[in-house]
Amino acid sequence: METGLLFQLVLNGLIVGALYGVVAMSFVLIYKASQVVNFAQGEFLLIGAWACWWLLTYWKLPFWIGFPVSLAFMTVFGMVLQVVVLRPLIGEPVISVIMATVGLSIFFQALMKWMFGVFAQPFPPIFPVDQVSIMGLQVQSVYLLSLALSLCIMLGFWWFFSFSRHGLAMRATAFDQQVAQSLGISVPQVFAMSWAISALVSSVAGVVVGVVSGVSSGLSFYGIKVFPAVILGGLDSVVGAMLGGIIVGVLENVAQYVDSQWLNWGNMTNIAPFYALIIILMIKPYGLFGTKNIERV
Amino acid sequence: MALAPAGDFRTSYRADMTIFPTRNSLIAVLLGIAILCAAPLVLGRYEMGLLINIGFMGIAALGLNILVGFTGQISIGHAAFFGFGAFLSAYLHEKFHIPVILCIPLAGIGTAFVGLIFGLPAARLKGxxxxxxxxxxxxxxxxxxxxxxxxxxxxAGRMTESVELFGIRFDREESYFYIVLFFTIVMFVMAANLMRSRDGRALIAVRDHYLSAEVMGINLAYYRTLSFAISSLYAGVAGALYGHYLLFVSVEAFNILFSIQFLAMVIIGGLGSVMGSLMGAAFMVLMPEGVQWVADLLAGGWIDRTLKIGGSISFLREMAIGAAIILFLVFEPDGLAHRWKQIKAYWKLYPFSH
Structure with missing residues (x-):
């Protein structure tokens, strides 16, 4: 048994898991604010990463300009999406809303393939140093950046929801829309804002993954990987989503290790979270931190 | 809104629950089937292939509609069950030498059991x-x-055998069409009948208000799981028909995009409508043809050159699927079945349609 390898894998899992956690948080943000299960979360990563890539390679912008510009674009994009597609569906059954996001997902996935092709495109190099050695472990500097960014985003979320005016308005809306409205909060505005923030945060994750392993349509799979994470943490818990993401990231890498050492099944990295998902749904469907629905008739 | 002709009053529940409300509607359906039976005489192989596709896609979409439209549960894994049916039918034939025509329903039943396993969470969970x-x-x-x-x-995928019955091989489009037609009619009549029965009404009650349904003595867990099993059964039968049509089943065919296509059929056809499932399937089978037609029209022109349409036709089809889902949800949430009813009502009342 190679403990070194296992340790490295767990570290990788933590780093990837933090990214999952960020995406899961932005997923939960939309769900909490507007009760929409967003199957197009992965496309936010995809579009954000392609936008940044395009600015950097076609317009030869430096990273510190191209990155904020693409983030600004995604913020507007998320808001427009909510206003144009999701707003007419308010009050429709859950199934219709889910289907609309599924439709958005395949539409934008195909659009991105059409515009940028099916092959993975590498980002131009951003950091002077490729790898950093920490306690004898080789870590890519991009990964360090991604970990730092994830932590920043999580802290930002915490601040936003605890202290900022808009964050409190959002929490109030999630708690009770009618009461929020009577307090003078504009609910449609909160909906639009939640989509904007979600798209913004997801695209940060998209750019980070793009810098690490190139931009390709595989990025949208992050949107699917979000589901094990949020089910594990509880659909309506921001903290749970973060923890769920980290657990899924570690689980993936450990499953891969177990697979390569003993089972030799192959492809466990991608499938293990889904087995976990089914098991959690059977035992504890509301997740670790989710609120259990108690219905009064 | 179904419009009955003047003077046609229902005096019993039995009369109110019939599949065919008037004699003319029965005649219309029989006439339609007769015309379809004559189709191989007129249409070419390619068009027959499209009709066969509409047939088995319609069966699968109907299964999904029983789950989504009638019971109010949602499934994003329908293509996987469809694929399981295709493989199971081929496997049963090769391993146990059961005649293919029997393998098709058996594959449906086998898939229903697999559906039961994954449907178990459904017993406790909501949509x-x-x-x-x-x-x-x-x-x-x-x-x-x-x-x-x-x-x-x-x-590598799996090769399948074509249907053989009384010494006749149904391996051409013109002949295999009749097998698909037979199964389509059987499955659609079964579904229409299910919806008239106690079980069918229970499913609809679960969709409309599950708490009231439970209070009325409907076992929620039982009916949710049952609905999932029935939906898998339809997917299995449709998958088997697909496998014995193509004579080759590839592992990669049953991806999530295929599942979403089934959902699109249900949405476009109309949630909770038996015939709508067939309309939705027809729409989804014919839409790629439409996209291809438009692309051919534009071929060579400046639009084609600037947008690279010729080389990316498959992406355009995917985009068309996504766009169709969103547009139907926003502008026509009740689907084609509803539109068809409105057209019928318009002509019945013509020229006094307001």
Whole structure:
């Protein structure tokens, strides 16, 4: 048994898991604010990463300009999406809303393939140093950046929801829309804002993954990987989503290790979270931190 | 709104629950089937292929509609069950030498049992969580297809046999069409009948208000699981028909995009409408043809050159699927079945349609 390898894998899992956690948080943000299960979360990563890539390679912008510009674009994009597609569906059954996001997902996935092709495109190099050695472990500097960014985003979320005016308005809306409205909060505005923030945060994750392993349509799979994470943490818990993401990231890498050492099944990295998902749904469907629905008739 | 002709009053529940409200509607359906039976005489092989596609896609869409439209549960893994049916039918024929025509319903029953396993969470969970559970089922089954070489032939895929009955081989479009037509009619009549029975009404009650349904003595867990099993059964039969039509089943065909296509059929056809499922299937089968037609029209022009349409026709089709889902949800949430009813009502009342 190679403990070194296992340790490295767990570290990788933590780093990837933090990214999952960020995406899961932005997923939960939309769900909490507007009760929409967003199957197009992965496309936010995809579009954000392609936008940044395009600015950097076609317009030869430096990273510190191209990155904020693409983030600004995604913020507007998320808001427009909510206003144009999701707003007419308010009050429709859950199934219709889910289907609309599924439709958005395949539409934008195909659009991105059409515009940028099916092959993975590498980002131009951003950091002077490729790898950093920490306690004898080789870590890519991009990964360090991604970990730092994830932590920043999580802290930002915490601040936003605890202290900022808009964050409190959002929490109030999630708690009770009618009461929020009577307090003078504009609910449609909160909906639009939640989509904007979600798209913004997801695209940060998209750019980070793009810098690490190139931009390709595989990025949208992050949107699917979000589901094990949020089910594990509880659909309506921001903290749970973060923890769920980290657990899924570690689980993936450990499953891969177990697979390569003993089972030799192959492809466990991608499938293990889904087995976990089914098991959690059977035992504890509301997740670790989710609120259990108690219905009064 | 169904408009009965003047003077046609229902005096019993039995009369109110018939599949065909008037004699003319029965005659219309029989006439339609007769015309379809004559179709191979007129249409070419390609058009027959499209009709066959509409047939088995319609069966699968109907299964999904029973789950989504009638019971209010959502499944994003329908293609995986469809694929399981295709492989199971081929496997049963090769391993146990059961005649293919029997393998098709058997594959449906086998798939229903697999559906039961993944439907177990459905017994406890509501629509949203089931959607996520079926998403997991999609990936787990896809992974299983790629791995289980004894069952699916692995990456190489599995060859299947065509249907043979009384010494006749149904291996051409013109002949296989009748097999598909037979199964389509049987499955649609079964579904229409199910919806008139106690079980069918229970499913609708679960959709409309599950708490009231439970208070009225409907076992929620039982009916949710049953609905999932029935939906898998339809998917299995449709998958088997697909497999014996193509004579080759590939592991990679049953991806999530295919599942979403089934959902699109249900949405476009009309949630909770038996005939709507067939309309939705027809729409989804014919839409790629339409996209191709438009692309051919534009071929060579400046639009084609600037947008690179010729080389990316498959992406355009995917985009058309996504756009169709969104546009129907926003502008025509009740689907084609509803539109068809409105057209019928308009002509019945013409010229006094207001």
């Amino acid at each position: 949203l969580y089931l959607a996520i559970a079926t998403l997991a089922a999609q990936f787990i089954l896809e992974d299983f297809f790629a791995r289980a070489r004894w069952f699916t032939g692995g990456v």
